[in-house]
Amino acid sequence: MYKLRFVACFTCIFMLIITMLVNNTAGAPQLSADMTIEQFENTEMGLGSQGTIVQTVPAHPKMLYIAEAQTADGTAPKKVSSEGTSAAIIFILDASGSMWAQVEGKAKIGIAKEILIELIRDLPDDAATGLTAYGHRRKGDCRDVEELVPLQPIDKKALTAEIEAINPKGKTPITLSVQMTADKLRALEDETIIILVSDGKETCEGDPCALVGELKKAGIKFTMHVIGFDVTEEERVQLECMAKAGGGEYFTAKTAQEFRLAAQEVVQESRNFGNLKVTALRNGTPIKAHMEIFVQGEVESITSGRTVTDPDSPGAKLKPGTYDLHVVDRETATMPEVMIEGITIEAGQTVSREVDFSSGALRLTVQKDGNPSVAAVRITEAGTKSRVADRDTSVHNPLTIHLLPGTYDVVVKDDRTSPPQEVVFTNIAIENGITIEKTADFSEGFLSVEVLVDEQKDTAGLSVYEPGTENRVATGDTSRDNPKIIKLVPGTYDLRVIYKKSRPEREVRFNGIEITAGKTVEKRAEFGAGLLSVEVLVNERKGTAGLSIYEAGTNNRIATGDTSRDNPKIIKLVPGTYDLRVTYKKSRPERELRFEGIEITAGKTIEKQADFVEGSVSVEVMVNDRKGTAGLAIYEAGTSKRVATGDTSRDNPKAIKLNPGAYDLKVIYKKAKPETEELIRGFQVVKGQTVEKRLDFQEGILEVRSTSGGTSVKSDLQFFNPGEKRRFATGSGGKTIAMRPGSYEALIRAYKLPGKPEKRVSFTIRVGQTTILDVVF
Numbered sequence: 001m002y003k004l005r006f007v008a009c010f011t012c013i014f015m016l017i018i019t020m021l022v023n024n025t026a027g028a029p030q031l032s033a034d035m036t037i038e039q040f041e042n043t044e045m046g047l048g049s050q051g052t053i054v055q056t057v058p059a060h061p062k063m064l065y066i067a068e069a070q071t072a073d074g075t076a077p078k079k080v081s082s083e084g085t086s087a088a089i090i091f092i093l094d095a096s097g098s099m100w101a102q103v104e105g106k107a108k109i110g111i112a113k114e115i116l117i118e119l120i121r122d123l124p125d126d127a128a129t130g131l132t133a134y135g136h137r138r139k140g141d142c143r144d145v146e147e148l149v150p151l152q153p154i155d156k157k158a159l160t161a162e163i164e165a166i167n168p169k170g171k172t173p174i175t176l177s178v179q180m181t182a183d184k185l186r187a188l189e190d191e192t193i194i195i196l197v198s199d200g201k202e203t204c205e206g207d208p209c210a211l212v213g214e215l216k217k218a219g220i221k222f223t224m225h226v227i228g229f230d231v232t233e234e235e236r237v238q239l240e241c242m243a244k245a246g247g248g249e250y251f252t253a254k255t256a257q258e259f260r261l262a263a264q265e266v267v268q269e270s271r272n273f274g275n276l277k278v279t280a281l282r283n284g285t286p287i288k289a290h291m292e293i294f295v296q297g298e299v300e301s302i303t304s305g306r307t308v309t310d311p312d313s314p315g316a317k318l319k320p321g322t323y324d325l326h327v328v329d330r331e332t333a334t335m336p337e338v339m340i341e342g343i344t345i346e347a348g349q350t351v352s353r354e355v356d357f358s359s360g361a362l363r364l365t366v367q368k369d370g371n372p373s374v375a376a377v378r379i380t381e382a383g384t385k386s387r388v389a390d391r392d393t394s395v396h397n398p399l400t401i402h403l404l405p406g407t408y409d410v411v412v413k414d415d416r417t418s419p420p421q422e423v424v425f426t427n428i429a430i431e432n433g434i435t436i437e438k439t440a441d442f443s444e445g446f447l448s449v450e451v452l453v454d455e456q457k458d459t460a461g462l463s464v465y466e467p468g469t470e471n472r473v474a475t476g477d478t479s480r481d482n483p484k485i486i487k488l489v490p491g492t493y494d495l496r497v498i499y500k501k502s503r504p505e506r507e508v509r510f511n512g513i514e515i516t517a518g519k520t521v522e523k524r525a526e527f528g529a530g531l532l533s534v535e536v537l538v539n540e541r542k543g544t545a546g547l548s549i550y551e552a553g554t555n556n557r558i559a560t561g562d563t564s565r566d567n568p569k570i571i572k573l574v575p576g577t578y579d580l581r582v583t584y585k586k587s588r589p590e591r592e593l594r595f596e597g598i599e600i601t602a603g604k605t606i607e608k609q610a611d612f613v614e615g616s617v618s619v620e621v622m623v624n625d626r627k628g629t630a631g632l633a634i635y636e637a638g639t640s641k642r643v644a645t646g647d648t649s650r651d652n653p654k655a656i657k658l659n660p661g662a663y664d665l666k667v668i669y670k671k672a673k674p675e676t677e678e679l680i681r682g683f684q685v686v687k688g689q690t691v692e693k694r695l696d697f698q699e700g701i702l703e704v705r706s707t708s709g710g711t712s713v714k715s716d717l718q719f720f721n722p723g724e725k726r727r728f729a730t731g732s733g734g735k736t737i738a739m740r741p742g743s744y745e746a747l748i749r750a751y752k753l754p755g756k757p758e759k760r761v762s763f764t765i766r767v768g769q770t771t772i773l774d775v776v777f
Contacts, residue, residue: 088128088191090151091116092177094198094229096135099168101199103230103254108199109168112229116163120156127154130184131162134177135170142204144170145177151184151192174198175206178224178242182215185222191303194224194246199231201238209241216246224248247302275350276343277315280307280327282357282402283433289329289357296322296342307355315352318345329357332402333379333389360405360430365398366412368442369518372397375414375440382407382427398437403430412440421489445490445515448522449476450483451497453529454603457482460525461498464488467512483522488515497525502572503549503559528602530575535568535609536582539688542567545584545610552577552597568607573600582610587657588634588644615660615685620653620694621667624768627652628697630669637662637682653692658685665693672699672738673719673729698741700765704733706750708777715775718747722762733775739765750777 093116099109123129130151138144148162149155174196185192202208212224224246228239236252243250280289286309292301293316303316307327325340338355345351366375377391377399388408393399410425423440430436451460462484464474473493478484495510508525515521536545547569549559558578563569580595593610600606621630632654634644643663648654665680678695685691706715715733720726722743731737733748742765749758757777765771 088130088151088188089123089193089195090130090132090181092181092194092196093131093133093163093166094135094172094174094196094200095133095166095168096170096172096200096203097139097168098172098199099135101230108229109166112197113163113166117160120154120159120163123154123156125154128152129154129159130181131159132177132181133166134173136166136168137170139170141170142173143176145173145180147180147184172198172200172203173206174202174208174242175204175211178208178211178215182220182222185220188221192222194222196224196226196239196242197229198226198239199229201231201235209238209245212242212245222246226250228252230254274320274345274347275315275317276323276325276345277313277350277352278307278325278327278355279309279352280329280355280357282329282359284358287329287331287357289327289331289355291328292326293318294324294326296324298324301326315350320345320347325353327355332357332359332404334404336404358432359402360432361435362401362403362408362410362428362430363398363435363437364393364401364410364412365437365439366393366414366442367439368414368444370443373414373442374416375412375442377401378411378413379403380409380411382409400435405431410438414442417442417444417487417489442489443517444487445517446520447486447488447493447495447513447515448483448520449478449486449495449497450522450524451478451499451527452524453499453501453527455526458499458501458527460527461500462486463496463498465494465496467492467494485520490515490517495523499525499527502527502529502574504574506574528575529572530600530602531605532571532573532578532580532598532600533568533605533607534563534571534580534582535607536563536584536612537609538584538586538612539614540611543584543612544586545582545612547571548581548583549573550579550581552579570605575600575602580608584610584612587612587614587659589659591659613660613687614657615687615689615691616655616657617663617665617683617685617691617693618653618655619648619665619667620692621648621669621697622694623669623671623697623699625696628669629671630667630695630697632656633666633668634658635664635666637664653694655690660685660687667695669695669697672697672740673731674740676740698767699738700741700767701770702737702739702746702763702765702773703735703770704731704737704746704748704773704775706733706748706775706777708750708753713750713777714752715748715750718749720745720747736770741765741767746773748773748775753777 093112095109099112100107102108103111120129128151129149130147131149132145132147134145136144137146149159178194178196181194215222224243225248226239226243228236228250231239231252240250276293278291280287286307288306288309290304291307292304294301305316308315323343323345325343326337328335328337336357340353343351343353362379364377366373372393374392374394374397377393379388379401380386381388388403389401391399391401408428408430410428412423414421421442423442425438428436428438447464449462451458457478459477459479459482462476462478463472464486465472474486474488476484476486493513493515495513497508499506506527508527510523513521513523532549534547536543542563544562544564544567547561547563548557549571550557559571559573561569561571578598578600580598582593582595584591591612593612595608598606598608617634619632621628627648629647629649629652632646632648633642634656635642644656644658646654646656662682662684665683667678667680669676676697680693683691683693704715704717706713712734717731717733718727719729719731721728722745743762744765745760745762747758747760749756759775759777761773761775763771763773
């Protein structure tokens with residue numbers, strides 16, 4: 001930016017920025033950074049420059065620095081006159097309540113309106129302008145930001161009317177106003193100037209400086225200038241940070257008169273611009289290469305975009321000075337770059353530069369069975385692993401890849417074949433302006449596999465291997481298609497067919513199968529199996545049991561199942577001798593039946609029937625003549641061998657299936673203190689019959705109320721049988737406690753009172769009644 005000798009007043013600064021920026025971006029070429037990698041990687045590439053600046057081009061340069069000196073005839077670079085046009089400008093005006101404060105006896109908002117209107121009146125008629133204001137509609141509203149005039153060709157009358165109607169009221173949402181303004185610029189290619197006028201810093205908790213930096217990094221093309229009108233030092237820091245982050249300048253204004261005086265000087269100086277017109281050529285034809293322009297010696301570019309293809313384009317508008325130019329041909333595989341240093345720009349003059357990216361091309365066609373096909377393409381420098389480019393033919397087939405002159409190797413790989421197939425081209429010589437054509441053919445052959453079980457089509461798994469190895473190249477099965485067709489690259493293969501429905505699994509192998517392009521080889525795998533039918537009856541009715549099949553005389557289990565869905569259950573088995581175990585788990589204890597030495601023959605069915613018998617016991621639990629919950633345990637009669645457990649929490653009576661025999665029943669009622677246990681000995685369970693048992697329990701309720709000085713106090717409780725020292729239960733005061741009828745003693749301890757006093761009290765529990773103990777400490 002220009003260094004000003006003196007900028008002190010609001011009006012002068014405002015006119016300075018407007019005049020500078022109207023001319024600064026005028027006539028710039030249509031620069032764009034929206035080209036995708038795919039777009040620029042699929043076109044040609046080269047390297048060079050105008051005249052004798054570059055006389056030779058290396059085969060694969062990564063960067064060539066060119067010092068600015070002279071053209072081919074030894075003279076200075078040609079310069080032509082350039083006329084400027086107007087830049088796009090958006091004003092963001094602070095219309096918060098503080099703008100009613102006065103400067104030199106006049107409201108700041110009045111001064112701002114007056115100067116804005118003057119500036120608008122003096123703008124060129126072809127200017128594009130927009131206006132946003134904040135804080136002008138509602139008090140205390142951090143969302144009060146409004147686009148009064150969108151960016152459009154200037155309508156001075158309408159714009160003036162909008163400015164005059166502004167009435168300051170609210171807060172200062174600077175961050176939101178910048179965000180809303182920038183959102184409108186995302187789709188624009190040309191640079192836009194944002195001028196923010198504010199008399200204070202953000203009051204809505206945003207961070208405008210950070211936001212401006214993020215928007216610039218996101219590629220939105222704008223320059224932000226900020227005018228602080230009568231601000232404090234703290235407010236100046238934030239506003240100045242915004243201007244720096246936005247690539248613009250910050251100005252402080254105190255009086256309107258000083259502003260106007262300084263503005264006259266800045267307007268005159270800001271009209272002094274020149275142009276840099278950059279043309280990139282490929283084999284003599286202009287292309288859109290990516291370029292960046294830097295102030296000489298700086299690492300941050302001041303503008304970026306594409307080189308011009310229109311001979312009438314004036315190029316990029318720049319301030320007088322010395323610049324470095326970086327040009328990249330992103331459309332060529334190696335993306336060569338050129339850096340031209342020390343380009344001098346003078347006011348009113350256009351400097352032209354040409355960069356030569358001449359190249360040759362490889363045109364690659366990929367086909368399979370006479371049709372276009374998709375494959376991956378890798379290009380390396382000939383005889384090395386130095387990668388030049390990676391492409392595929394998913395979008396373009398034939399695929400054209402532009403390359404610098406040189407010698408290359410090309411590997412074309414089809415990952416969709418089994419196994420993946422490669423076609424390799426070596427030592428392809430590329431010359432400028434010449435296209436080399438190559439075709440990669442991935443035609444396939446076919447393997448047809450049919451699976452028969454007992455002469456009927458059935459499902460088996462298929463695996464194809466490289467011959468004599470465990471390197472599997474294809475898999476499939478005949479669940480949908482029988483025969484199953486598998487595509488294979490021409491060559492020799494082994495096939496394994498695995499039939500999993502029989503027990504144990506069976507496998508058929510075919511080795512050394514020759515596959516030829518366009519032809520089909522047919523293979524048939526035949527399996528024989530026998531059937532074992534197992535029916536399960538419980539009390540002469542069908543029931544569910546688990547099935548396990550073993551090799552005869554061993555513990556080598558080869559098949560499992562159950563009769564939950566199919567009864568009888570049919571199991572396919574390879575011919576041989578087997579043992580069968582049938583486990584019935586629903587009765588207690590579990591029961592198992594065994595069938596040994598079962599002979600299975602192909603095509604035949606062996607039937608087995610497992611008969612189980614059972615009875616049941618039904619246990620009902622009553623508490624004070626109402627159903628209640630108790631735990632149940634069943635033992636073999638006269639022993640401690642428990643065969644079943646349960647409770648009546650869900651089902652009352654609770655039914656438990658048992659094998660016929662003699663049992664003991666233990667019922668434990670835990671809800672009343674002390675726990676109650678009832679034992680019923682030696683009841684008989686008979687096949688198909690239910691034994692009914694009913695247990696009656698009784699209880700009453702105890703409530704202990706502890707007080708001290710008329711106030712309730714917390715206490716804990718211990719319960720004893722009369723005269724005993726060993727407690728049988730504990731509890732808490734203030735809660736109801738279920739207890740068995742009888743006489744008891746309670747130790748009540750007020751643990752929250754000093755000294756934790758306690759009392760031992762006798763009491764009696766009666767069936768269905770509540771006993772209340774009032775204990776005073």
